[in-house]
Amino acid sequence: MDGLSPAPFDIAAIRADFPILASEYRGKKLVFLDSGASAQKPRQVIQAMVTCMESAYANVHRGAYHLSEQATADYEAARAAVARFINAPSEADIIFTANSTMAMNLVAHSFGRGMLKPGQAVIASEMEHHANLVPWQMLRDAHGTELRICRITDAGELDLGHLAELLADGRAGLVAITHMSNVLGTVTPAAQIARMAHEAGAKVLFDGSQAAVHRRVDVQAIDADFYAFTGHKLYGPTGIGVLYAKADLQRAMPPFLGGGDMIASVGLHHSTWAEPPAKFEAGTPAIIEAIGLHAAIRYVEAIGMAAIEAHERALVDHAMAVLPGIEGLRILGAAQDRGGVFAFALDNAHSHDLSTLLDRAGIAVRAGRHCAEPLHERLGAESGTCRASFGLYTTAAEIDYLAEALVSARRFFA
Amino acid sequence: MDGLSPAPFDIAAIRADFPILASEYRGKKLVFLDSGASAQKPRQVIQAMVTCMESAYANVHRGAYHLSEQATADYEAARAAVARFINAPSEADIIFTANSTMAMNLVAHSFGRGMLKPGQAVIASEMEHHANLVPWQMLRDAHGTELRICRITDAGELDLGHLAELLADGRAGLVAITHMSNVLGTVTPAAQIARMAHEAGAKVLFDGSQAAVHRRVDVQAIDADFYAFTGHKLYGPTGIGVLYAKADLQRAMPPFLGGGDMIASVGLHHSTWAEPPAKFEAGTPAIIEAIGLHAAIRYVEAIGMAAIEAHERALVDHAMAVLPGIEGLRILGAAQDRGGVFAFALDNAHSHDLSTLLDRAGIAVRAGRHCAEPLHERLGAESGTCRASFGLYTTAAEIDYLAEALVSARRFFA
Amino acid sequence: MFDDLRDLYQEVILDHGRKPRNFRRLENATHHARGDNPLCGDKMDLWLAFNEDGSIADAAFQGRGCAISMASASLMTETVRGKTPAQAKAMGAGFRELAMTGHCPACDAALEEDMERLTPLSGVHEFPSRVKCATLAWHTLNNALDDPGGKEASSE
Amino acid sequence: MFDDLRDLYQEVILDHGRKPRNFRRLENATHHARGDNPLCGDKMDLWLAFNEDGSIADAAFQGRGCAISMASASLMTETVRGKTPAQAKAMGAGFRELAMTGHCPACDAALEEDMERLTPLSGVHEFPSRVKCATLAWHTLNNALDDPGGKEASSE
Ligand SMILES: Cc1ncc(COP(=O)(O)O)c(C=O)c1O
């Protein structure tokens, strides 16, 4: 083996990094297939947060003493690591938020209310998570923009022909599309979407909440104007999200929240804003969480995003080989390019009943509509589905065990 | 001693709970006098977060499996603990936010844009933190409300006569005032302010970011409509804040951020909102941080807020006995009722130079204008001050050491 | 594999879940309400018709949901028939207690027999996220009784 | 108590800090800029006047700030006199290097002598939060040269 080969993907060693995976409940080993809702945390992340709190904690940006300088350096190092992780041109293009929902809302307020004109349109799709749909409904109602919905095909892929139609009149100001569906696993052709949007004079926002976990993201290669993701799905802590925004947009956008750290100077009646990205980070940021996210990024990069993607592809292939053979099981969507997430339904069991059964077998899956009601309507699955989603610690044996449990479940409700 | 007496305030035992307090830098013991910017974390808080991540972590509200049910129960238990901590009528009155800055901005958007009419006024004061001033400037500019500023006296107390004048025309819709100044330590007469506001038909928001750390807060006794505070100053983690809002206001207010968890149902074009407080918590909340905040509340309540207040009062009395004797030292403000925070300036040293010196002695204080520029202008301290702020782990000996260092510093710059 | 779940999914529940009774629109209804479980997106419509003496003459429902919520609605429509609104509400309160704790000490003798018909659902108390499935029908009933016009109920 | 801080606060810095040179408004200035350090709220105004050959004839400033920023501005106004804009900018680049790392290998022989006058400020490199205090004057200089009209500079 030459020195450049990726480290072999040592699943046992990886699993040993996640304390919770060793846990049992009612005598059943935990089979955690809900990483798409939120991933488990490796000890490296936990330890980084503990170390911060035990020996390097202070508020950032404000103190001239060494502890605060240290915390500031650590916080800014996290920003730099995020920038490298998604290949942003500069760390100044990275805004920390509370989660990706807040990242999308920041765009809806600062860019939407601040730079779109009433009458311009925002284009989202039928397979958006509510976080990338509700903000545009609210923007429409408050600001008078139009909301256009791009159709998906029956296979669960974005209908690019329809997107072209929606862009044709040149009135779209923003295309806000998921980079990977949290229900179907569909990975969207981001570079192509961006090109189409830009040619029509629109900016483009990708909801990368799922994609950033499963693929190497390169915001420059896809030419994203905005890119959002969330720490807790990337093996990091809750309470921290990321918005990448191009530098010229950050300069042009008015701030979103007002308070400390986002100002240059404050008078009783008038204030001026700090330079980006500080302009968009009001108040004490999620310091400990940024440091945890940094550790999470170090963790996945040590394994390698390519290796993670390959591992998850193998799992998806395995799942698609094993599961469709189960009688009465329907799997939603059939996109060409899909990540480690899929939704399914058993013909004689409601998703809620099914997840209760699976839980008893130790298997954690989500039941319901996964914050994607319209998508479930679109696919004729109004009463919900179960969703299995993979992390880098998921094994093929866990998928086999899921298959076995599904067969038993069908018998149980027969 | 009868069983009802509070436990003696065992400062040595308390200090032993905070790992960072044992640290040294360049051979100097850490004397942390910047708790007002952000407090250090006891091992009980760190451990609660670790335990969550190691054995009880999953996304909340969404999963029907036991791990998610457990995490949901833990998250909601934190909400209930916060409600008890400030004596809210119901845990449903507690909204979790990212910090208190976001809590204030939530009020500015949901109540300000949603329920105030252009032409109505918001009243803030000269001693507000930027977090309770800039949002009202932004609201004014976006929504056409007026911003009125209540004066303070030279002693650093709210000028209640002026407040009465500002309320007199009945056009004020909101009074947004700090419950304790982060620069002067002044505790404001919250119950009286609320009474005055209510008589004039205005709602009242208290910025309790400092007060909640130093005093027992009872939102019903002071009749607050809104009350905001932030976890990281209360010995909890970053990334979590609290907004208390009266139930009828929460029902009447439109939501702030859109996304998952805050909806009842979502269609492609129209959505309906969840019941409060979920309506105001979009996206994955700060689960680990809420659990950390719960541990922090348990920690301070085990000591007792009354004991903490008494300890800090004794420290303030000690500081006010020792420090004013130092030649050339000016202490800002002289409020009757003050908590463990004070700002000072040496006549021959800029605050920045002074804090660099103190840092070399191991003493962490903040230098600058502490997110309160207008207040510094008002008190003739445009070029900033140093600020010392106490935590429950601060000792009188640390104040003596500060005094000693200040005398040396004055000599250094002579 | 799931034998220990027979406590939750007793045969009567699976049966009512598969073939809910009174699963129809009630044409002569005077009262109607809609129930909604945001967690899983399940919805149900409930209709009530009354006798001259004010007791419930007929109860029927339509909707979609899991076995627990279908069975609970089905059993409810059977047990409330002939009850006064006050009695029906008392049963609902008792049932919520049962669903949350597994028993209902407060259910007095008068209700005992009817409550017994509902006890197969008591197993949900061990499944916190499923309690709402079981109680949705009863929340919706309360709403129909309080506001005949048809406000939405949610099982929060 | 603070003897080891004499490296940072050398006598020349304390002296320039207490009695900054060229601390005045320049009436015949053709270039002006305003500098701002948001961290501590310090502000300074810088004025420049030029010789016919394009070199800097006079530099003066006013403002408030810590000993480091006052001393840095004071020393700057002294050292840039007689320099062309390009030379002054090169010195600024060298100085920023000095302030951040403690030395400036790139500073070529031509600048050496002038840079030496600035070395007393090199101690700030050990105080990350103070580097901006030292560099603010030089950022402001760059802005005055690039945009004579007086845009605000910040030392970020
Ligand atoms: C009085 C006061 N209000 C608001 C804040 C803002 O708190 P945060 O930065 O956690 O939002 C602070 C602390 O910085 C404060 O002291």
Ligand SMILES: Cc1ncc(COP(=O)(O)O)c(C=O)c1O
């Ligand atoms: C595609 C997608 N977008 C947005 C979100 C929202 O993320 P968060 O809840 O962290 O804001 C999620 C996850 O819930 C998601 O899967």
